[in-house]
Amino acid sequence: MKGANTKTSSVAITWRPPVFWGVATPSTINEAFVESLASSALASSRARTLTVNAGSGQKIYYAFPTSYGTPTFTIGGFEGGFEKVGDAISVTNSNGVTQTYDVWASTNASLGSTTVVVT
Amino acid sequence: MAIEIKVTVGNAAHLHVGDEVEVRFEIFSNGQPIDPSPGFTARLQSPAQIVANTATTYVYDADDEDGEIQLDTTGVFLFTRKVMEDGLWQGACLSPGPIGAGAEPFRFRVLPNPLIVGVPDGSGDPVGVTPYTLDNVGGGAEVAKDREGITLPFRTFEGAGGIDVYEDGDTIKVDGSGLGGGGGGDGNATSIQDTPVSDTAPTLGQVLVFDGAQYVPGQLSVDDLAPAFVVTMVGAQTVEVGATVATPAFTASYAGGPATSVTLTDSAGTPSKDVTSTPTSFASDGSFQR
Numbered sequence: 202m203k204g205a206n207t208k209t210s211s212v213a214i215t216w217r218p219p220v221f222w223g224v225a226t227p228s229t230i231n232e233a234f235v236e237s238l239a240s241s242a243l244a245s246s247r248a249r250t251l252t253v254n255a256g257s258g259q260k261i262y263y264a265f266p267t268s269y270g271t272p273t274f275t276i277g278g279f280e281g282g283f284e285k286v287g288d289a290i291s292v293t294n295s296n297g298v299t300q301t302y303d304v305w306a307s308t309n310a311s312l313g314s315t316t317v318v319v320t
Numbered sequence: 321m322a323i324e325i326k327v328t329v330g331n332a333a334h335l336h337v338g339d340e341v342e343v344r345f346e347i348f349s350n351g352q353p354i355d356p357s358p359g360f361t362a363r364l365q366s367p368a369q370i371v372a373n374t375a376t377t378y379v380y381d382a383d384d385e386d387g388e389i390q391l392d393t394t395g396v397f398l399f400t401r402k403v404m405e406d407g408l409w410q411g412a413c414l415s416p417g418p419i420g421a422g423a424e425p426f427r428f429r430v431l432p433n434p435l436i437v438g439v440p441d442g443s444g445d446p447v448g449v450t451p452y453t454l455d456n457v458g459g460g461a462e463v464a465k466d467r468e469g470i471t472l473p474f475r476t477f478e479g480a481g482g483i484d485v486y487e488d489g490d491t492i493k494v495d496g497s498g499l500g501g502g503g504g505g506d507g508n509a510t511s512i513q514d515t516p517v518s519d520t521a522p523t524l525g526q527v528l529v530f531d532g533a534q535y536v537p538g539q540l541s542v543d544d545l546a547p548a549f550v551v552t553m554v555g556a557q558t559v560e561v562g563a564t565v566a567t568p569a570f571t572a573s574y575a576g577g578p579a580t581s582v583t584l585t586d587s588a589g590t591p592s593k594d595v596t597s598t599p600t601s602f603a604s605d606g607s608f609q610r
Contacts, residue, residue: 210549211551212553212570214557214558214559215557216558216561216609217558217559217560218561243560294561294562295562296563296564298562
């Protein structure tokens with residue numbers, strides 16, 4: 202009999218906002234644009250490696266909560282090549298929670314198959 | 321018949337510590353050199369004074385017999401410095417040494433102190449000088465015993481790393497009690513890597529277990545070898561902001577078999593739930609949202 206020998210095991214549930222990325226032809230940056238990006242994931246920070254294929258006239262976009270700060274983009278070992286194109290865009294998710302997002306886009310279009318490291 | 325002995329000492333006027341001096345013996349009879357073969361005996365009034373450059377050296381009667389020196393293959397020549405300005409040649413001895421045919425070389429090492437010699441006088445007793453006799457006074461390893469006329473290079477025992485070496489009468493003792501820790505047999509390990517070890521004696525089957533402050537004897541249990549139990553949530557544990565996680569389900573496994581009492585609680589204030597009757601599969605009554 203174990204008597205007073207008490208053990209505890211815990212399970213944690215974590216709520217995270219999504220981040221969005223993909224390629225698109227430059228247009229108005231708003232909630233619809235953010236939510237239209239092809240890829241998304243629940244994330245606790247902006248750090249991510251994006252693998253995309255930007256066709257003719259397309260730029261690479263990455264949107265994440267404003268609270269995740271200012272990113273650094275690196276392509277092929279070289280930093281830079283991105284600029285902020287949307288600032289504090291309000292995005293309301295399907296659960297009714299609204300957060301502001303910053304949207305960053307590649308300076309150049311038509312980059313083809315590209316891997317972008319975001320830190 | 322008068323017999324005289326000439327001793328020639330090379331470079332005698334420039335002797336220094338460490339120098340080697342070549343000495344040649346020439347034995348003359350009536351002014352004519354003779355050829356002393358092995359066993360030859362020559363007699364001479366003692367002490368005979370021999371002058372080598374500015375040094376005055378005496379030849380003593382090694383046999384102490386009739387004030388004469390007996391020169392033969394087992395005899396001894398003892399040269400003792402009496403006057404030497406440089407004051408370096410303190411004496412030397414040859415024993416035994418064959419007498420060559422007027423040109424037999426002998427080599428002396430010039431020493432800073434009187435040469436340590438054991439001079440036999442025919443009866444086996446030392447003459448003129450004190451022989452060094454070394455007796456092993458201890459019962460352990462013999463470092464020197466029953467030796468005479470030798471030079472011993474001294475060595476120093478020195479302790480380090482908690483070992484103390486000291487002299488206790490005729491005994492050199494090595495004390496390792498300063499090593500601390502470790503040890504077996506009669507030793508006493510009071511700590512392991514600076515963590516104290518309890519002085520409580522263990523009972524059969526006990527091992528040392530760290531209790532958060534020190535190592536104590538204890539009996540290992542199943543809980544010590546593996547987690548007592550593991551709870552896994554059914555479904556995603558990471559959800560989107562605002563999502564509601566309603567009555568999540570869980571499974572549980574127990575290393576030592578199901579517990580006698582299982583209670584489910586959470587940090588959101590949901591009343592605790594007794595799931596003892598279904599300890600391996602149960603669900604929360606709460607709904608959670610952030």
